[in-house]
Amino acid sequence: MTYATVMVSLALDQPNEPRLEVAGELAERFEAAIVGVAAAQFAPPLYFSAEAQGLIDEGEASIKWRLAGLEAEFRAATKNRGGHAQWRSALDFPARFVLAQARCADIVVSGARSPAFSDAFARASPKDLVMQVGRPLLVVPDTVNWLDLRNVLVAWKDTPEARRAVADALPLLRKARDVTIAMIPEQGDDRSVAIAGVTDVADWLARHGITATARICEGAPNESAAAQLERVAGDLGAGLIIAGAYGHSRFRELILGGVTQHLVTQSARSVLLSH
Structure with missing residues (x-):
């Protein structure tokens, strides 16, 4: 048994370096492909009007721009890892998107869950993934920057x-x-x-x-x-x-x-x- 495909879940507006480093290290250790995934959903206003639709359009455009930034970060982190790298993103609830994409992976790398409130529109919390992902979930805290197997x-x-x-x-x-x-x-x-x-x-x-x-x-x-x-x-x-x-x-x-x-x-x- 080995890991042929490593998936890493990235999030908006928080550090992604630790999970990118660990996922890249896993891909190198097992000569595996690496798939980066990220999604976010614009939180709609509580009211609707012509102005509200403008806010929604602006919010979704901002999310697309930030997801493009995450893809660039993923590409930069994996370009020297040697294996096949693939990127997947969407305007969607992050947990729902990651759960759907996990079908192509042997192991999923996620950031740790903050004890504080977690925005379900912007990040897939491991709390939302672990019971439903159907794959081993490797949770990497922000303080960890390598996979210590000693x-x-x-x-x-x-x-x-x-x-x-x-x-x-x-x-x-x-x-x-x-x-x-x-x-x-x-x-x-x-x-x-x-x-x-x-x-x-x-x-x-x-x-x-x-x-x-x-x-x-x-x-x-x-x-x-x-x-x-x-x-x-x-x-x-x-x-x-x-x-x-x-x-x-x-x-x-x-x-x-x-x-x-x-x-x-x-x-x-x-x-x-x-x-």
């Missing part, structure tokens, strides 16, 4: 989402220097069952040529799973976390669980998520 942390939970995430991440895990599989037991979990689970995953990875260390993490009383995971990642110096993505809402699954919410908003390291 220490990779697999946040293990014996669920279909976590199993899918590890399988999706095999190409990256093969290039990692050190891999740790960490499970944070929930209250009432049988420790022997937990140990057997992470050991099975480590043995499975070994059969794929990947050496991994398995560990069970013991948290402090009343420490959240997200806080425990962050502490373990910090202790390891992890540059990448691999995890399943979880939601609590059956209505489009847009309400993320606590750990997933933390992973798409933290700013210290890249995160690969699969649902």
